[in-house]
Amino acid sequence: MSTHAAPTPTENGKTPRTERGRKTLRKLLDAAALEFGEHGFHDASITGITRRAGTALGSFYTYFDSKDEIFRALVKDLSNGVREAVKARHDPDGPALEQEREALTAFLQFAREHKEIYRIIDESEFVDPASFRAHYQNTANRMFERLQSGVAKGELREGLEEAHAWAIMGMNVFLGLRYAVWSDEEKAEAIAEVANGVLRHGIAKEKGI
């Protein structure tokens, strides 16, 4: 079910050197997403992860020392998964507002395919606060860079600040919670258009109409 194939290297340099190793690590991370997503950190178990992954317990310890360590690796992996999904739809030469539309559409689709992402990122606030903070700060930084590039190209308003990136990220995260995780009946494109309309012209009625 994974849509982001290359696993994020784990801590302590335990990066797989073979294609088979990479596949095993990918399986473990995908299984961890399901296990933590279903049971939460405290009730999730390493044997639950290896059972879902169909790997031996020894394979787990080849890459991770503990449940904490795979959880941290998983948060980073999901965070990278979002980044890669956005990057795959990203056209750096496209209009700035279209870039934001594509980024949100990619995020909504990623969240629909990995509904456990919310539970895992949200639980990281308690299990691993540094990863939680890094995920949102990195995402906001990437968005702020896109906004600054849109300002430089003369497409976006002067004076956009980091707070604008946080505001737009918040829109995206809550639209994902409501329209990717709680319900996914509406088209991702329609939801992305709601956010894009706000960015394009706000919600105030046009003057003189």
Place this chain on the structure above:
Amino acid sequence: MSTHAAPTPTENGKTPRTERGRKTLRKLLDAAALEFGEHGFHDASITGITRRAGTALGSFYTYFDSKDEIFRALVKDLSNGVREAVKARHDPDGPALEQEREALTAFLQFAREHKEIYRIIDESEFVDPASFRAHYQNTANRMFERLQSGVAKGELREGLEEAHAWAIMGMNVFLGLRYAVWSDEEKAEAIAEVANGVLRHGIAKEKGI
């Protein structure tokens, strides 16, 4: 430290009938906010709450049967606290966009005075998912009602949907996380203006300038 004086009635009709009872309940809920905020649900204890509140253990059981029950009551109380803080600054005859600016300013100030609110609402996703969902759905509903009233008055664009309320709520929640909880150096009014600018005119550069 509480800014929302009237405690939310607890479950099972255990509403205090006297002013003294109301004060005790208020003290217990404020103490619970600090205890859960500092230790999280699992490590928080009833005796930790009554010690902070300076009340006898018996007073706790006058109003609550368990740690779960006071946690649920606390999420509802904080949710109502946000609603009341927004209501206190709300001018139903004011321009629609000013209403949103005031709502966000009130929320940011409430979050700065109750920094534990994020941790508690976020933890409710795991401890008490129904309260988590109710908090955001109720907040989105109130915001959507304000938006619809702005459309009816001809101030906001036709066709605003529930998704617009979720988008704006997400902006507000993430601005609060970054600029009320993680850091509160910037003025609440300046942060509210960032969001209000987005609602007023989006982030695209004006045409023909």
